Amino acid sequence: MAEPVTALVVDDEEMTRAIVAGYLARIGYRTLEAATIAEAWAILSDPTITIHVVLLDRRLDDGDGLEVFERMKAVPGLAEIPVIVQTVSDSSAEIAAAIRAGVFYYLFKPYDGALLRSVVRAAEERSGRLKTLQGDLRSRADAISLLRDARFRFRTPQEAQNLAITLSTIADTAHSLTFGLSEILMNAVEHGNLGIGFEAKSVLKATGALTQEVENRLASPEHRDKYATLHVERSDNRVVFTVTDMGRGFDSSRYLTVDAFQSTATHGRGIALARMVGFDQLTYVGAGNRVVGVVNLNRPAVPPAD
CATH class of the missing domain: 3.40.50.2300 (Response regulator)
Incomplete structure (x- = not known):
C-alpha cells in the first residue's frame, strides 16, 4: 500500500x-x-x-x-x-x-x-x-554556460517550466531567475496563446479546473498549432530573454507595479514579482505579446528584505 x-x-x-x-x-x-x-x-x-x-x-x-x-x-x-x-x-x-x-x-x-x-x-x-531534472542539472549548467545565442519554441506549461529551470543556471541568481522565467513563459502559454484572461483564470483556479482547461485548449483546433518563442542572447555582462507569443497582447501596466499586490485575487502578482526578484529589467513591447527580461551577470547578490 x-x-x-x-x-x-x-x-x-x-x-x-x-x-x-x-x-x-x-x-x-x-x-x-x-x-x-x-x-x-x-x-x-x-x-x-x-x-x-x-x-x-x-x-x-x-x-x-x-x-x-x-x-x-x-x-x-x-x-x-x-x-x-x-x-x-x-x-x-x-x-x-x-x-x-x-x-x-x-x-x-x-x-x-x-x-x-x-x-x-x-x-x-x-x-x-x-527532482527529475536534478540528476542531469549539473551537465545542463555546464552546457548552458557556453550559450551565446539560442532560440527555443514551446507550447505547453511543462515545456515552459523545463525551459525556465534549465536556462536559469545561466546566472548565479538561479532560483530567482527560475521564478521570473517561469512566470513570463507560463504567461505566454496560458494568457497569450490560449487566451485565458485574468477573470477566467480566477474562476478556473477557484474551481480547480485550470489544468484541465489548459489541456483542452492546447488540443483544440483554435490553439493546437500555436507556439511561443524564447530568444536568449548572452554577452559577458548580461543575458537578454525575449519571449513572444501568438496572442493579442494585454495591458501590462496593470501587472508591473506594486499595485498588483493590493488585489484580493488569487493570482496576478506574478509579473510584478518576476520584475522585482527575477530580472534587473522587465519590459513588455508593443501590444504586450512580447516581453524582454534582462539579467545583469555581474550584479551583487540582493539580500532578502526584512
Whole structure:
C-alpha cells in the first residue's frame, strides 16, 4: 500500500490548523501540526517521519516562519520538500523576500479549500519535476554556460517550466531567475496563446479546473498549432530573454507595479514579482505579446528584505 502524503501545517492558530487539515483530508492527505518554529523543527528532524509538503505561516509566536524554511534548505533530506507560505499580509516586500529565499507558493488568508488543494498539488507536481531534472542539472549548467545565442519554441506549461529551470543556471541568481522565467513563459502559454484572461483564470483556479482547461485548449483546433518563442542572447555582462507569443497582447501596466499586490485575487502578482526578484529589467513591447527580461551577470547578490 502506498505511503499517504503527509503535510506539516505550521501555524500558531489552532483553528487554522484544523481547517487546513480538513481541507487536505478531502484529497487523502495526512496532516501533522506545529504551533511554533521549535515544534516544526522537531517534527522535520524526526527520522521516522516523512513530510511531503509544508504549509508555513510567516508570523509565529517564536519568530518568522521563514526561519524553518532556511533551516530546511541546509539539510539535504529536507531541502527538496515543497513549502507553501501562508500569511494575512499582502506586502510585496514580504513576498519578494520569500521568493528570494526560495519559496514559490504564497497563500493569503483567508482562502478556500479548493484553492489550497490546487496550490498543494501544484507544489508537489513542481517538486517532482525538479527532482527529475536534478540528476542531469549539473551537465545542463555546464552546457548552458557556453550559450551565446539560442532560440527555443514551446507550447505547453511543462515545456515552459523545463525551459525556465534549465536556462536559469545561466546566472548565479538561479532560483530567482527560475521564478521570473517561469512566470513570463507560463504567461505566454496560458494568457497569450490560449487566451485565458485574468477573470477566467480566477474562476478556473477557484474551481480547480485550470489544468484541465489548459489541456483542452492546447488540443483544440483554435490553439493546437500555436507556439511561443524564447530568444536568449548572452554577452559577458548580461543575458537578454525575449519571449513572444501568438496572442493579442494585454495591458501590462496593470501587472508591473506594486499595485498588483493590493488585489484580493488569487493570482496576478506574478509579473510584478518576476520584475522585482527575477530580472534587473522587465519590459513588455508593443501590444504586450512580447516581453524582454534582462539579467545583469555581474550584479551583487540582493539580500532578502526584512
